[in-house]
Amino acid sequence: MSNLTQIRKAENIARKKRLRILWLCFAVILVVLPLLATKFGLTILTQICVASVFALAYNMLLGQGGMLSFGHAVYFGLGGYASIHLMEYVGTGGAPIPLVLTPIFGGLFGLVAALLIGSFSTRRAGTVFAMISFGIAELVAASAIILVGFFGGEEGMSSDRTMGPSFFGYEMIPQIEVYYFAAVWFFLATFAMYYFSRSPAGRMANAVRDNAERAQFIGYNPQKIRLVSFVASGFFAGIAGGIFAIQYEIVTDSNLNTAASGLVMLQAYIGGIGYFVGPVIGAIVMTLLNTVVSGMTDLWLLYTGLLFIGTVLLAPNGLTGLIMMHTDAYRNGKLSTLVKPYLIGLIPLTASFVGIISLVEMFSHRNEQTVGDDVMPLFFMNIDVSTSEAWIAFTILSLAGIIGLRFTIPMVRTAWHEANEALTLPASPTKQEGAKNE
Amino acid sequence: MLETVIFSLLNGLVYGLLLFLLASGLTLIFSMMGVLNLAHAGFYMLAAYFAYTISLYMGFWFGILLAPLIVGLIGGLVERYGLRQVHQFGHVPELIFTFGVAFLLEEVVQFIWGRDQLAYNKPEILEGALFTLFGADFPIYKMFMLIVSVLIFITLFLVLKHTRIGLIIRAAVGHPQVVGMLGHNVPLIFMVTFGVGTALAGLAGAIAGPVLGTYPGMASGLGGIMFVVVIFGGLGSLGGAFIASIMIGLIQTFAIAIDGSLADVLALAGIIVTEETFMYDIWSTTMPQVAPLIPYLMMVVMLIFRPTGLMGARES
Numbered sequence: 001m002s003n004l005t006q007i008r009k010a011e012n013i014a015r016k017k018r019l020r021i022l023w024l025c026f027a028v029i030l031v032v033l034p035l036l037a038t039k040f041g042l043t044i045l046t047q048i049c050v051a052s053v054f055a056l057a058y059n060m061l062l063g064q065g066g067m068l069s070f071g072h073a074v075y076f077g078l079g080g081y082a083s084i085h086l087m088e089y090v091g092t093g094g095a096p097i098p099l100v101l102t103p104i105f106g107g108l109f110g111l112v113a114a115l116l117i118g119s120f121s122t123r124r125a126g127t128v129f130a131m132i133s134f135g136i137a138e139l140v141a142a143s144a145i146i147l148v149g150f151f152g153g154e155e156g157m158s159s160d161r162t163m164g165p166s167f168f169g170y171e172m173i174p175q176i177e178v179y180y181f182a183a184v185w186f187f188l189a190t191f192a193m194y195y196f197s198r199s200p201a202g203r204m205a206n207a208v209r210d211n212a213e214r215a216q217f218i219g220y221n222p223q224k225i226r227l228v229s230f231v232a233s234g235f236f237a238g239i240a241g242g243i244f245a246i247q248y249e250i251v252t253d254s255n256l257n258t259a260a261s262g263l264v265m266l267q268a269y270i271g272g273i274g275y276f277v278g279p280v281i282g283a284i285v286m287t288l289l290n291t292v293v294s295g296m297t298d299l300w301l302l303y304t305g306l307l308f309i310g311t312v313l314l315a316p317n318g319l320t321g322l323i324m325m326h327t328d329a330y331r332n333g334k335l336s337t338l339v340k341p342y343l344i345g346l347i348p349l350t351a352s353f354v355g356i357i358s359l360v361e362m363f364s365h366r367n368e369q370t371v372g373d374d375v376m377p378l379f380f381m382n383i384d385v386s387t388s389e390a391w392i393a394f395t396i397l398s399l400a401g402i403i404g405l406r407f408t409i410p411m412v413r414t415a416w417h418e419a420n421e422a423l424t425l426p427a428s429p430t431k432q433e434g435a436k437n438e
Numbered sequence: 439m440l441e442t443v444i445f446s447l448l449n450g451l452v453y454g455l456l457l458f459l460l461a462s463g464l465t466l467i468f469s470m471m472g473v474l475n476l477a478h479a480g481f482y483m484l485a486a487y488f489a490y491t492i493s494l495y496m497g498f499w500f501g502i503l504l505a506p507l508i509v510g511l512i513g514g515l516v517e518r519y520g521l522r523q524v525h526q527f528g529h530v531p532e533l534i535f536t537f538g539v540a541f542l543l544e545e546v547v548q549f550i551w552g553r554d555q556l557a558y559n560k561p562e563i564l565e566g567a568l569f570t571l572f573g574a575d576f577p578i579y580k581m582f583m584l585i586v587s588v589l590i591f592i593t594l595f596l597v598l599k600h601t602r603i604g605l606i607i608r609a610a611v612g613h614p615q616v617v618g619m620l621g622h623n624v625p626l627i628f629m630v631t632f633g634v635g636t637a638l639a640g641l642a643g644a645i646a647g648p649v650l651g652t653y654p655g656m657a658s659g660l661g662g663i664m665f666v667v668v669i670f671g672g673l674g675s676l677g678g679a680f681i682a683s684i685m686i687g688l689i690q691t692f693a694i695a696i697d698g699s700l701a702d703v704l705a706l707a708g709i710i711v712t713e714e715t716f717m718y719d720i721w722s723t724t725m726p727q728v729a730p731l732i733p734y735l736m737m738v739v740m741l742i743f744r745p746t747g748l749m750g751a752r753e754s
Contacts, residue, residue, distance in 0.1 A: 138734040
């Protein structure tokens with residue numbers, strides 16, 4: 001007994017140590033990354049910080065609390081608008097508040113809004129909650145156009161982040177300073193959200209998500225638990241809105257409408273709602289799609305949609321889930337056995353991927369081109385869409401890839417199972433013998 | 439004044455019945471499967487596009503006939519190969535899946551047909567005015583929409599009340615599990631219901647395309663209102679959906695017809711509102727500006743005080 005507790009204690013200490021190292025790595029990455037980035041890269045990194053905080057906040061609802069919201073951008077947007085108003089107030093000499101503290105103000109605004117709306121919307125989870133959140137989002141988005149005083153109508157509200165008093169000589173004029181501002185808030189918010197998810201309130205949110213009735217039997221009020229999660233989530237969404245307001249110096253109704261709410265759900269889900277880091281991964285992928293891929297093709301939203309549907313159907317645990325599928329293989333020390341089958345599997349996957357994307361891009365080019373403009377750049381080549389050769393070539397490539405996948409997928413699957421199986425074998429020798437006898 | 443009332447009434451009725459065409463399919467699907475199909479408006483849009491393309495080659499009438507069938511077929515396939523996979527994970531992933539389909543449909547439509555509004559026009563027989571009242575025309579096409587919607591409503595009613603399939607569907611509205619236990623092929627029923635539901639949305643899209651415009655935003659424009667209708671009427675209740683459709687159709691058209699604001703009301707009471715008055719934005723907002731807001735307000739209030747809606751029996 002005491003032996004067991006000792007082992008537990010040692011495990012706990014080891015886990016805490018690992019966690020501390022992880023946090024340190026996270027901080028180091030945030031500090032070092034911008035030194036390697038171009039100016040465009042810096043904007044993208046800042047955008048990733050904002051998107052990550054927002055997606056993490058969203059996942060407090062969906063992943064940890066089991067509440068599907070179609071209107072969470074409301075709190076992001078309201079936090080953003082409030083921050084712009086604070087910036088204006090400070091800028092016109094209203095109060096000497098350093099603007100690096102803006103996000104906390106945005107967060108508090110989001111918190112109050114979430115408290116007001118959550119007080120009735122969290123009474124139920126599931127479809128009713130989802131639809132209330134959707135209705136509220138439509139209401140707020142429509143009001144943002146009508147109520148010009150607070151929201152600025154269609155043009156939105158804009159301000160200037162450089163007008164406030166400096167914070168220890170820190171003015172937020174160059175993009176690198178804005179990045180570090182966003183990164184610090186990203187780190188703080190992530191830290192706070194992580195420990196919220198480990199707190200009793202976060203654990204109870206999990207319990208209510210899994211079985212509200214049982215939580216009620218133990219003596220907790222599910223509505224209150226949901227409300228706590230909802231308000232906390234609104235707070236962090238508001239913080240994300242505040243960082244956004246500093247970065248872009250403008251907030252419009254497109255930041256709080258239902259499309260924005262849908263986008264954050266996509267991010268969280270593609271990343272994986274079952275893991276704490278999932279939304280961050282989703283935010284990174286989606287921001288890259290939004291910035292880098294959108295510069296390459298007009299069809300990036302189509303690809304986003306396909307990625308989303310693919311995730312829902314094939315990898316319900318998201319991209320993080322795909323990575324975490326390999327923890328057992330790693331513990332078995334068999335991760336290296338997977339490299340070869342994965343590389344082989346990658347060949348037809350790439351072939352079908354390149355083939356299908358090329359066909360899609362060529363179709364789109366043929367539809368949208370001006371007359372006579374038949375040549376388009378595609379995967380470092382110049383393709384003439386008016387001739388049939390390119391069409392035939394890419395069709396063959398896609399088909400070959402798909403046929404190849406039919407052979408490689410079973411192979412990859414067996415390899416994966418073999419790499420994972422070994423874990424249970426040494427633990428139950430009798431079973432092993434039994435298997436042999438059969 | 440009378441002119442405004444009569445025309446708003448007629449327009450509201452046309453719009454309301456169109457909403458019902460959409461809402462009936464949505465309610466059928468929800469009754470059966472417990473899934474609020476967020477992609478419903480997407481199928482409505484897809485059908486308008488199909489109808490346009492078919493009308494180019496085979497004429498308007500074939501377009502209206504074939505587009506709903508094709509969309510219904512696609513709907514069935516989406517259920518069979520998409521929704522059924524996600525079904526095992528529960529309702530929230532199902533909702534998320536249909537959201538993804540809605541997102542994708544909007545992009546696919548732009549990918550195939552482009553971003554501009556299409557010149558999907560009504561046929562010549564249905565051009566022109568049916569009658570002229572107080573100098574204003576009532577178009578034949580609106581009467582055509584009215585007739586189609588009413589016919590569908592009657593057919594749906596007869597099928598549900600007087601056929602065996604209708605009996606099974608009505609049983610499934612209240613007790614979906616029991617229907618399965620009685621030995622019906624529930625997956626097949628699900629697929630057919632989903633197909634029929636999306637085909638109804640498709641019919642609405644095919645006939646609404648020429649008047650409401652065929653463009654990539656037509657799904658999101660109507661999608662929200664559609665959810666309001668089914669939730670306000672009561673999830674799973676066709677009767678409720680009917681009442682709510684007509685109600686919202688009328689409220690929407692009347693709100694647009696009445697040009698007035700709170701400031702005007704206050705002026706009657708002798709209070710003059712100027713730009714300096716506190717919260718001038720709220721007082722000066724006119725009814726047509728608020729019109730798109732009203733349905734959502736109705737839905738939120740209904741959900742707070744009566745989550746089952748007007749005539750619904752269950753919440754999820």
